[in-house]
Amino acid sequence: MTKNIMIVGVGGQGSLLASKLLGHLLLTEGYDVKVSEVHGMSQRGGSVVTYVRFGEKVYSPIIDKGEADLIVSFEKLEAARYVEYLKEDGTIVVNTQEIDPMPVITGAAQYPQDLVEKMRALGVKVDAMDCLSLAAEAGSAKAVNIVLMGRLSKYFDIPVEKWQQAIEECVPKKFVEMNQKAFLLGRGA
Amino acid sequence: MRELMLGNKALARGLYEAGCSVISSYPGTPSTEVTEEAAKYDEIYCEWAPNEKVAMEAAFGASLAGKRSFCGMKHVGLNVAADPLFTCSYTGVNGGLVICVADDPAMHSSQNEQDSRHYAIAAKVPMLEPADSAEALSFTKAAFEISEQFDTPVIIRMCTRIAHSQSIVETSERVCPPSRPYEKNIAKYVMMPGNAIRRHPFVEARTAKLREFAETSGLNRVEMGDTKLGIITSSTSYQYAKEVFGEKASILKLGMIHPLPETLILDFAAKVEKLVIVEELDPIIENHCRKLGLAVEGKDLLPMEGEFSQNLLAEKLGLEAPAARKLDETIPVRPPVMCAGCPHRGLFYTLAKNKCTVLGDIGCYTLGAVAPLSSMDMTLCMGASISAVHGFNKAAGPDSEKKTVAVIGDSTFMHSGMTGLANIAYNQSNSTVIILDNSITGMTGHQQNPTTGYNIKGDPAGKIDLESLCRAMGINRVTVVDPYDLAACDRVLKEELAAEEPSVIISRRPCALLKYVKHNPPLVVEAEKCIGCRSCMRLGCPAISMKDKKAVIDATQCVGCGVCAQLCRLDALKEVAR
Numbered sequence: 001m002t003k004n005i006m007i008v009g010v011g012g013q014g015s016l017l018a019s020k021l022l023g024h025l026l027l028t029e030g031y032d033v034k035v036s037e038v039h040g041m042s043q044r045g046g047s048v049v050t051y052v053r054f055g056e057k058v059y060s061p062i063i064d065k066g067e068a069d070l071i072v073s074f075e076k077l078e079a080a081r082y083v084e085y086l087k088e089d090g091t092i093v094v095n096t097q098e099i100d101p102m103p104v105i106t107g108a109a110q111y112p113q114d115l116v117e118k119m120r121a122l123g124v125k126v127d128a129m130d131c132l133s134l135a136a137e138a139g140s141a142k143a144v145n146i147v148l149m150g151r152l153s154k155y156f157d158i159p160v161e162k163w164q165q166a167i168e169e170c171v172p173k174k175f176v177e178m179n180q181k182a183f184l185l186g187r188g189a
Numbered sequence: 190m191r192e193l194m195l196g197n198k199a200l201a202r203g204l205y206e207a208g209c210s211v212i213s214s215y216p217g218t219p220s221t222e223v224t225e226e227a228a229k230y231d232e233i234y235c236e237w238a239p240n241e242k243v244a245m246e247a248a249f250g251a252s253l254a255g256k257r258s259f260c261g262m263k264h265v266g267l268n269v270a271a272d273p274l275f276t277c278s279y280t281g282v283n284g285g286l287v288i289c290v291a292d293d294p295a296m297h298s299s300q301n302e303q304d305s306r307h308y309a310i311a312a313k314v315p316m317l318e319p320a321d322s323a324e325a326l327s328f329t330k331a332a333f334e335i336s337e338q339f340d341t342p343v344i345i346r347m348c349t350r351i352a353h354s355q356s357i358v359e360t361s362e363r364v365c366p367p368s369r370p371y372e373k374n375i376a377k378y379v380m381m382p383g384n385a386i387r388r389h390p391f392v393e394a395r396t397a398k399l400r401e402f403a404e405t406s407g408l409n410r411v412e413m414g415d416t417k418l419g420i421i422t423s424s425t426s427y428q429y430a431k432e433v434f435g436e437k438a439s440i441l442k443l444g445m446i447h448p449l450p451e452t453l454i455l456d457f458a459a460k461v462e463k464l465v466i467v468e469e470l471d472p473i474i475e476n477h478c479r480k481l482g483l484a485v486e487g488k489d490l491l492p493m494e495g496e497f498s499q500n501l502l503a504e505k506l507g508l509e510a511p512a513a514r515k516l517d518e519t520i521p522v523r524p525p526v527m528c529a530g531c532p533h534r535g536l537f538y539t540l541a542k543n544k545c546t547v548l549g550d551i552g553c554y555t556l557g558a559v560a561p562l563s564s565m566d567m568t569l570c571m572g573a574s575i576s577a578v579h580g581f582n583k584a585a586g587p588d589s590e591k592k593t594v595a596v597i598g599d600s601t602f603m604h605s606g607m608t609g610l611a612n613i614a615y616n617q618s619n620s621t622v623i624i625l626d627n628s629i630t631g632m633t634g635h636q637q638n639p640t641t642g643y644n645i646k647g648d649p650a651g652k653i654d655l656e657s658l659c660r661a662m663g664i665n666r667v668t669v670v671d672p673y674d675l676a677a678c679d680r681v682l683k684e685e686l687a688a689e690e691p692s693v694i695i696s697r698r699p700c701a702l703l704k705y706v707k708h709n710p711p712l713v714v715e716a717e718k719c720i721g722c723r724s725c726m727r728l729g730c731p732a733i734s735m736k737d738k739k740a741v742i743d744a745t746q747c748v749g750c751g752v753c754a755q756l757c758r759l760d761a762l763k764e765v766a767r
Contacts, residue, residue: 010523011525012528023193023355024193027191027192027193027357032356032357033193033355033356033357034321034354034355034356035193035354035355035356036350036353036354036355037353037354038219038297038298038349038353044525044526044527044528044553044556044632045523045525045526045528045731046523046524046525046526047522047523058356059428059429059431059432060425060428060429060431060432060498060499061321061350061351061354061356061425061428062350062498062499064498064499064500064501064510064511065500065510065511065513066500066510066511066512066513067499067500067511077520077521077523078523080516080518080520081520081523083514083515083516084513084514084515084516085513086513086514087511088512088514099743100731100734101521101522101523101524102523102524102526102559102560102729102731103521103522103524103560104521104734105726105729105731105733105734105735106560106561106726106729107723107726107735108521108560109519109521110521111521112518112519112520112521115516115518118516118518119516122514122516123514124514141745
């Protein structure tokens with residue numbers, strides 16, 4: 001059975017490292033893996049999405065509406081945007097950080113309120129946390145991605161050491177220690 | 190070795206393993222990483238050419254000299270390179286010549302959704318279409334074999350979902366074929382009418398041979414399942430079809446998309462009850478099947494535009510898609526925007542303020558069209574801004590010349606802006622051309638170009654001086670301005686629009702995302718001074734928002750460019766000393 005994980009956020013938030021880490025880990029676990037993302041225009045502060053699929057044999061590189069077992073959202077509005085991709089019993093892990101999109105900045109639109117509560121009201125399992133504070137605690141606001149990976153790791157039957165080894169192998173040496181800390185903060189939160 | 194690899198990187202690995210030794214390309218999403226990854230192999234000479242036509246001609250020259258060569262581009266790039274393509278189909282090759290074209294269905298990062306398969310048909314060259322990274326690697330190696338065996342350039346067609354998806358590949362060692370010595374052959378390589386007329390029958394005969402090859406080649410394969418439904422498909426559409434139907438349908442997967450086999454298709458059709466063609470964009474396989482007299486369904490069920498997906502296939506072919514829950518809430522869109530500190534912003538603010546008509550071009554700066562700046566009137570194709578401003582001014586007359594400008598990036602100017610400027614200099618319109626020189630090819634992810642002084646590997650290279658170039662082309666008025674200096678931008682723009690001769694303004698400052706660009710500390714808002722007049726908001730900077738009727742600066746985004754501070758009459762936005 002193929003498992004589907006979506007990583008969503010705002011261009012520039014570091015979702016590329018998260019998908020690299022996840023892909024690397026799943027490959028070493030012996031799965032067939034596909035990781036799909038879009039480069040270019042959408043990276044300029046736009047809404048970005050990465051699909052990670054793994055299992056015995058994976059065909060489609062993308063995840064469609066109603067198919068995701070897990071969604072990891074780097075930002076609250078993006079969680080709300082992609083919640084329809086979640087499976088009936090799926091879980092969405094949300095960083096509660098808010099980043100205003102341009103229509104909100106210009107005043108053409110409002111940032112919707114109480115999104116976590118509204119998603120829960122739909123019957124969606126929402127695992128919400130303030131990753132920005134935890135990242136700062138680990139040593140860098142940029143570590144939001146690894147904090148989220150720490151949280152995500154709780155939903156897998158993969159030993160924590162394997163995740164830590166994957167971080168070791170995917171992150172530049174001088175940032176490994178900080179990212180290991182961020183990972184454990186996310187996992188423990 | 191077993192690796193998880195991006196489709197484009199796998200194609201580059203295929204180039205390496207096939208012994209390709211010369212690569213010339215122009216960047217374009219979703220093709221760029223092929224050449225970037227190939228450049229990491231020291232055994233391959235790799236370069237960014239000024240445009241796709243130059244790149245393909247350089248690769249052709251390398252093939253003529255006897256080496257395996259390659260050229261990569263996005264779909265619209267092949268429009269630019271179509272000229273050499275159509276005639277090198279006639280000459281054929283010496284060393285293998287492989288061309289990659291990456292289509293962008295759904296236009297994630299493109300100005301149109303053209304289907305490049307038409308080029309293979311029109312230029313009468315074979316085209317292969319991989320469906321994952323492993324095939325991107327193996328098809329590239331096969332493409333060189335076909336190129337040399339049949340004396341033809343070969344096109345590999347990628348699409349966004351194959352180019353930018355990672356899947357598992359097995360790598361192997363590089364094997365270089367023996368070099369083919371260059372031999373003078375006027376009848377084959379000098380395409381004047383008397384020779385070309387003898388090459389055309391060769392091309393037709395070659396296509397017939399390639400069609401025979403397609404009948405039995407391992408590039409095309411049949412996967413028999415339930416015979417109630419037969420699907421003919423290729424590329425990423427194959428993956429969606431397998432995802433939805435698995436063994437519940439029989440599939441003919443085409444890896445060679447031109448020329449298409451006939452017997453193979455007819456035999457497959459005879460084994461299934463119903464035949465559906467699943468292909469993104471135009472009905473090319475479908476039309477081929479209809480020509481063979483087959484009753485097929487295709488574009489009557491599936492859309493002509495955009496990308497497919499597993500749910501789309503399921504719904505259109507009568508299966509149920511999974512249930513989905515949607516919030517009953519208006520979710521504001523999040524379009525891409527110019528980054529905080531983008532040097533283009535100050536210039537576009539000045540154009541908006543002066544109510545200019547702005548004929549734009551292809552690059553990050555196309556985002557100048559987005560609200561609140563909204564200062565772009567046209568974007569067509571690479572280089573069109575300059576040619577079109579000339580035509581616009583010739584048609585609309587002197588009043589237009591006082592308020593109309595072309596804006597074009599440094600890389601796009603090198604690509605195909607120069608010829609437009611030659612037209613302005615030659616046929617004399619009082620046009621104002623603004624070159625947005627951010628010292629890099631930005632949108633495609635920071636590639637070097639002829640104005641940056643560095644080559645694809647980041648080593649020092651030749652550097653074209655834009656000011657000298659424009660002057661040499663006959664433009665007397667060439668001014669350089671810093672787009673972070675709004676007063677200077679406004680003054681220079683007004684002067685050059687008023688001038689009674691053609692002029693070029695070079696708006697120069699490196700892209701804020703370049704690693705060597707040092708950022709200033711984020712600005713701070715003195716809340717007691719801010720009256721919420723929203724003057725700073727007119728810049729459309731993603732780092733500035735309004736909270737409780739006061740401007741707020743997002744310190745994680747602000748790079749301290751200080752442009753917003755120049756708009757604040759109350760001095761509420763403060764730069765902090767480094």
